[in-house]
Amino acid sequence: MKKILIFRFNNLQQFKYLFKYIVILLLVIFIVVVYIKTRPTTKYPIKLTEYPTNLLYNSDFKENTVGWRDFSRSKYKLFKDNYNRSYVYLIDGYFLEWAGLFQPVDLRNQTKFKGFGYYEITLDVDYINLSIKNNLTLAIKGMSQDYQTLSIYDTDSYQFDIKHSLPESLFQTDKRSNVVVYKVRRFLVANEDQIDKFISKASFTIYSKKPLNYVTCYIYSEANATALITNTSLVVKHVPFRQKEMEESYQPRFNNMPKNTFAKVSKKIGGEFKFIEKEVTRAIEPFYKKSLSQFDQWTDITIVSQLDITRFDRLLECAKLWDGLISVVVYVKADEDLVKLNEIIELNQEFLKNTDIHLAYKIPGERYYPINELRNIAIDLSKSDFVFTVDVDFVISPGAHEYIKSSMSGFNGDPVSTMFVVAAFELDGYSMNTTNMFPKTKNDLLDLVKQDHARSIHKYISKIAHDATNYDKWETSDSLYQVEYQSEYEPYGIFHKSILLYDPRLAGYGWDKVSHTFQINSLDFNFYVFPDPFMIHLSHPSTSWSSRTTKDMINIWSNWYESITEFTFKYHQNLFNPQKMKIISALSHDVHDFRLEEIQIPK
Template sequence: MCFVNVVYLFYMWGARDSAVCYPPPKAERHVTKYRNGAISPNLLYNNDFAQNWVAWRHYGRYRLSHFSNGVTRATNKQHPIHMLAIYDGDFINATPDLPWNGVLQPVDLRDHTSFMGSGYYELRFDVDYINLSLKGNLNIKMRAVTKDFTPMDAHTTDNVFSVPNTDGSGNQLMNPKKGEVLSDAVSHFLREHQKDLHVLTSRASLVMYSKKPLNYVTCYIYPEVPGIVLISNTSLTVRHVDYKEDPSVKVNMQRFEKDDSAKLSEKIGDEFKLRDLMWEKRRVQPFYRQSTRHFNKKTDTTITAQLDVSRFSRLIELCKQWDGPMSVVIYIKEQKDIRDLNTLLEDRANMAALENVDIHLAHKRELNENLYPINELRNIAIELSKTEYIFTIDVDFVVSNGLNQHIKSHLQSTNYPVDVFFVVPAFELDGYSMENTKIFPKDKRELVSLLKQDKARQILAASFEEAHKPTDINKWIRAESTYEAIYSEHWEPFGVVHRSAIKYDERFAGYGWDKVSHIYYLHKLSFQFLVLPEAYTIHMEHATSTSWANRTTADKEWIFSSWFESITEFNFKYFPQYFNPIDMKNVATMNHDHNNNHWFDHKV
């Protein structure tokens, strides 16, 4: 396993900017408007990390450590030093899968913004830091959610400030050696510079504006490359102003007149870019080709799927195994796709296979759509389905014989529940592809035989077992009736659910966390997961053009921030009573939160 090559060290001196704003629960919300340029108090909770992990969340995959305590010899006063560390042994030479890492905190702004007749809300995010060895960008970011839940434009970068250090202008003060115990090296540095930490401290600031009142904003701090950064203090303030400042950027200016160690960097951004009236709406052509059969709205289940024209043959293979209704969205990137689709639909064999299928077209947006909008397409397919129960699946999976009838019997025996997700176990089979479809097992008994011969296995068993582990394949092998599966992180089963269930989060595009987030929501909303004993689906091999390994660092960072923003918004909508820095982790546990509730404490 790779470990991220970044160390966060958090410390504090004195009581500078130490006030926090964590209001107690109120019967009525009182909104402070901050007119005439009046500035709010610091709205970040535990802004100087004096309370260790409290309120801050880990923006990455790896374990954090917290270092604290120390005595200032000059004044003999307690001088708390707070340090978060992410490293492992030989981390200097590691090549991590996810090179960035950091922290984030959602901040409730309901009491600090309201509808105003004119002007803007100005948000200012300040980060004080000492750059010990970072030679790449230090990024600070704000992502906002308005009170009408207008989403941010997925492609904007105006809300990110990257302070460059690649050329050494960030003034690295340490050069850790291979094999050196980093905690010891940093402790030595802090002790050596007790009297002059303030003149070594740089500041990065990001200013953004909003015409609309905001529900909350999430503040991020993260570098992208190996290095050590000490972060002493953070601040988020809001005020109402009549005019915006002109956008500008200044980086690594000298902060203090008599010492050039500390730098001052500031980005004055513009308004948060939202998907408002300027956002291009997607063109959808429903029922481009309609099914020629009729089904029972209550007892039948509709397979909902999405694809582009290049995977049409896989759709046909799925249709051969499924005798129920299907609602399929085809993603159209250019006019040639429609011509190719029409040619395929004219084929008699295809026409026969598609007699159960409603085909809808969703056209690519002309501007800024680089990733396949997988969850939006899923939601379109669900919206245009005709039955009460839906089975969302990818067309790279083919389902077991008689699955429609199997599902019918279990829906009837459970009295058609609306809060149950019926899991269809997923497998991979050696050699199963479009060129070799005859090896598909005809029933569970044949599949179990292949499993025992190690010719088949749970999907992603080798690369990411957690994705389907809760399904418990060993239990499924023995099962003669449904059994309950217990949710755990990263689970992404396929299955059947009532169409009224929460929809897929459309901020997810491309590959990563698109299904994980949906199952997480169902779990938090107290859905029960029942595994169907005779059901299965098998993945058809194909080129992994969208694999995680082919993603850029920017792609991966976007997926992670989308995941965090998604469950933050989910928490806000469904558990508003817990939307505060203390309680929020209990509802919206993110990756490794449960491991990092107590970052390991060390004495400096």
């Protein structure tokens, strides 16, 4: 009996050892298979033009600008030499202090789920530095296949700034077009047979754990920076491990370098994309102060707005003349804001009887005022189906609520797919110290317009933003009239709350309303203007969050383009390709038939 037990015990021990060895063997086989399937297929270093899987369309600009989009408002030039090489000349324009190009790239087929590891995304650029004194920047942004976007506060992680400070320039820049053409042409003619001597290279790599719908590649130079972009490449691979993060920049070559000197690659190995998780939201406190007024969900109109505590006096001025509901979000930056808010509510209960106040708390490290996110919160928490988007610096004419309700009840079209516009004006001298200036009727306002004391909003600084409202027709109209959308239109109006929301990535100041109007127009919404109600802007000093550095402006513009790209991907997938994507654009300089001026180098 004892022998039998010992024999069984020995068999059990042998079985355990055998099972352990089998598991180890299977694990080794698995690792070998994964390595074979995911190992890089190209060896480094490799010339940019030899990449077999370049995903950028028209990467060498042989087809002019097909596939590429304008990242600024500069007047680019495209040079072609006698070796069939193309060069895009970047120089900052008068309006913006940078110049560049960008291209969205569909990655749904290149980043299919593979279980583990990373997607390695590398953007390479060949360029000739002409007189760069600041940065040449490569940037990559994108959206994951679960529709998560990147944080707008971690932009440095998604870009590579190649810092330049040349002891000499190839030539002095000149923003006069004819001078630029002459100097660049002369440089290319003189160096056509040895152009490789002047080409510098930059490479930027970033990683994503998640499969991607697309990425957008940006190439731009900052103020006082000029360059010729000659070739580009985007390569995506699935790798088991990330490379160690590093960054090294080399001075680009200039005129006195020997012929056999080859440029080193300025290179950055970045980290991972940081996507905004859907479950991570801003701390909000709905109905901090709740209105008890009766309302009709289907017929009433709710003003939706947002502000910080410094603008609350303007909300009170608006509430005095608006007898409908108001849903407003207060952006809380510190505990002191709540103390002030409570005091204001206590002193103005009569004026705020129709107002629901919601709180949205500042996220630590937040640099830009989250204007569109706050608008969305106010819309979501409004009690009526139709909302009226109003910036808190506007006051609406008396009786507007009842007039709008009556007009919409008799509207023959589909109100759910319509924006009803209220004409906006500015009035000389109208501020919180002179609120008694507000005209009581449309005729009173027209008298001020005739005397040039009042005019359409932004008439002298950005007429295009409200020109589509057709103010000449408004002055004489006595009935609702339809208008056609125009580029960069940003009206204030009433719409159904089920409409497409504002893009929350547009924070700070710029493109926040333009993007929304552009997108609903491309979804075939109609625009009608009321002939009587009006709103007037309360003048005020500029706020701190509206002051923008060049870096802030670049972020705002790239977020605007990311908004267009995401919108195209979600709602116009048939146009999400390099040849057609420019059709979805709200900017006059980025229309689908935009082409660079081709300048042939003489033989």
